[in-house]
Amino acid sequence: MRQPKIVIVGGVATGPKAAARARRCCPDAEITVIERGRLISYGSCGLPLFLSGTLGGIDELRRTPSGVLRDEEFFKAVKNVNVLTGTEACRIDRDKKEVEVRELATGRQFKLPYDRLVLATGAEPVKLPVPGNDLPGVYNLHHPEEAIALKAWLEEKKVDQVAIIGAGLIGLEVADALASPRRKVVLIEKEDQVLPSLLDKEMAELLLKRLRQRRVEVRLSAKVQAFQAGGGGELEKVLTAEGEVPARVAVVAAGVRPNVKLAEEAGLEIGRTGAIAVNAYLQTSDPEIYAGGDCVENYHLVSGKQVYAPMASTANKHGRVIGTNITGGKEKFPGVLGTTVLQAFEVNIGRTGLTEREARELGYDVVTAVVPSTDAAHYHPLHGAVVLKVVADARSGKLLGAQAVGSGEVVKRIDVLATALGLGGKIDDMGYLDLGYAPVFATPLDVSLHAVNVLRNKRDGLVKGIAAGELRARMAAGEALTLLDVRSPGEFAARRFDDPRVLHIPLGNLRQRIGEIPRDREIVTICELGVRAYEAAIILQGEGIQKVTILDGGLEAWPFDLAIV
């Protein structure tokens, strides 16, 4: 096609990326980007950094690495792409291959003919359907304008009490940005854990412990019923079924919904997730219309199902794939793993693939391991902590997912495991990957490999683990277990389970004192990181004691109080 006409609806992430890539692949295409808002091509994931004051100003999110503002003139001059901001796409005429658009400022309507149309209409934040949801003081954090307004309001009103609705990724990032010794932050979450769609509960509990250390109040299983104004008509408190939360600002971070109206009205297929359905080439049900970014659903590489998993990185990749394909290329987008990483309150958090809960719901023969480790050699003074959970299918040996939480280099391990997941890795092929080792960067057998090998041990029946949550439940139910703590006297004195079922024998003395181990009940071996508990279990099994279980992750990964009874 000579000079194909390309129209792209949406000027953030997918849209500009598709335009730039299309230009690279096709010098003579006519490319037009339509954006409803005033700004294009900004890094929306940086809004919490703007809020926290880490960035000098919001424009930093709009610049290229060399400092040039990515505005309409930039796109025209550098990429020969026409950008129409403040312009809405109202209707697609698929027969005539035209988009009806409207200039918001003037109301002027006109039509843009296309050979290829790209829908990158993004998503909108979910608005809570409760009274007062548009009171002054109630904010979303989706567009730069909202972030600017919120920041100004916080400063102008000297707000010292903030409620955040939703303890997902955005909720936690915003909590981190706004919490300070002078400003109390309350996180309100309707599920019974933080990061409910990202982490299994025991991993979330580790984070919760940290949030509470940092004096962030977290209200779980709490449902917002209304936002209530004070005398001045501005937000004064958030009402929940479990009590009220005084707050002069509320940030609603309750997830996003794909913008599919334009696609739906044009008769394009909408998937079961509610987002636009696309094939591997990111074509919609109309092969001349492509869609990508937060408005589409994705193929999940592990489950094989379509999922709604909006992510800036995915949106960017979609743009590249679309830009290639609308100019005659044939590039496939393979799918996603739901990889998500964040940093909040100096804790790094990540997950990729399926959680244990998701894997169980999908019917896999689940085997898991929770492994705490240092991210560097334990003798390196700058080491940080990582607690890594890995999930696999015992039947097929396929790795299914991973989650990690800690002060240390969590994301590297998530990326390694995401790479393995993306390439279909099996745990038996992963135990000896040749990862980089130096004391400052890793342990000789990196935690990502160690965790995989623990999984393999468990699958092969060499050891049996018990999850923290299960042990707590069984202890609370009064089961006659023995908690064999094999740490040193010093460690034991400093911190231990406060329960009469505890028996303390340091690992080094266990072989001599083997006679003290009761043989009529299950022994749960316990240490700090899980390694000595593993050794202890091996010793007990070697002595013919067969009902032995290791506390997964040791005390380091124990997310609850130590008083069990």
Add this chain to the structure above:
Amino acid sequence: MRQPKIVIVGGVATGPKAAARARRCCPDAEITVIERGRLISYGSCGLPLFLSGTLGGIDELRRTPSGVLRDEEFFKAVKNVNVLTGTEACRIDRDKKEVEVRELATGRQFKLPYDRLVLATGAEPVKLPVPGNDLPGVYNLHHPEEAIALKAWLEEKKVDQVAIIGAGLIGLEVADALASPRRKVVLIEKEDQVLPSLLDKEMAELLLKRLRQRRVEVRLSAKVQAFQAGGGGELEKVLTAEGEVPARVAVVAAGVRPNVKLAEEAGLEIGRTGAIAVNAYLQTSDPEIYAGGDCVENYHLVSGKQVYAPMASTANKHGRVIGTNITGGKEKFPGVLGTTVLQAFEVNIGRTGLTEREARELGYDVVTAVVPSTDAAHYHPLHGAVVLKVVADARSGKLLGAQAVGSGEVVKRIDVLATALGLGGKIDDMGYLDLGYAPVFATPLDVSLHAVNVLRNKRDGLVKGIAAGELRARMAAGEALTLLDVRSPGEFAARRFDDPRVLHIPLGNLRQRIGEIPRDREIVTICELGVRAYEAAIILQGEGIQKVTILDGGLEAWPFDLAIV
């Protein structure tokens, strides 16, 4: 086999790990470890940290994460493993299945019968065959005793001039540990680059730039001829063919050689690399004798050849595999990628797989990309720099290797690419891996993926790149090229090629000023990071200018002076 007798020769890394794993797999095995030295199971990679004062004392390298000293008593009490230190294995009688050993202190000799024997005899540092190589002041850094002696000597003699022979991994780590404003360090390397066995030359040049900024003197292509004593009989200078280097301490870091004497005398097969030959189960040519760690050669997963690549991480993995197999298991060690990472002078360095040079020598159809990037969103104030080079085979599409240098998170990218290499990844399957993205951790399309996509563009002929070294050579030869610098006026004013062939047109003006581009010669487009040069090449190609080449990696990765003529 009831109570198999296991004898392990070598008490560091592979040996103790094999013993521990064997005990876990087989509670009733009789396990004996023989170690010639006084200490066992220390983290030898931490010796530079001890030298630099980062560690409190050398014993920190001998402790478990919970602080217990890994000495003979520890191995006996916790693992029921007998450790004989100060004991040398003199001979193996394969027919009788006995090892003859000798207590070094008493000279007492005795025999240890075995069902399974493990050789973990490690390596010894190469001693330079030059006069004075045993003068007081000339050190290796292989055993803890040497590190202790070196540190004491440095302090006692108030040494302010140190020569390091060999600019490999150990040489650089030691240089970093010892250099200070009060102590001059001179690195002497016989090859024409630093890290000659790890990096391609242009990547090494980036590091060299940094070393010189930090006032480390680096003498390349310099061969040591002698160590010369002063009046007191102690080292005073190092003599090379290129002049002398005053130094009161010299650290020889010229590589290591596998200890194979015991194996060789027992008639076991030695590989072409000079190290002990083993199969995937780490069995030597005698199936009842296993070997692992620094004394064996490894299968290279990319080249398919046997290589000598001693690494603490590999030694550790070998121990696990051997411990499994000598107790009836059937575990394979898949092989290595030569992954190596280090930190020196606040620069992180890594490589995995083959370098370009190695790939060319092996006859691959080599395509490469050099991509500079930030390791986090460029707008995040704490971002660091990464220059990543990737190497692939154009014919098969297989990734062959990667190298990275920079102040930023280099190792994560190396680990991601090592994981892909280890699982046989092809570049067409890697461009859209679902890696973790948040502004603090990565760019939306992480540099590891971006680099792979640049490789794909190059393989597909979309763009043509020129390596820094090649451009410099062609410019120096007087070729009539045009160097089209498309950076901003500010960037250009601050730093630019000092050459009359430079033409400066900022990218944003290139379309209007296209008439200024000469059409009778090759155009090399240049920017800071390579992205704008890529855009510029696309614009030129779109205007019918076909001989366009992009400077790989831009000025950020340009390792030479800017004056070319």
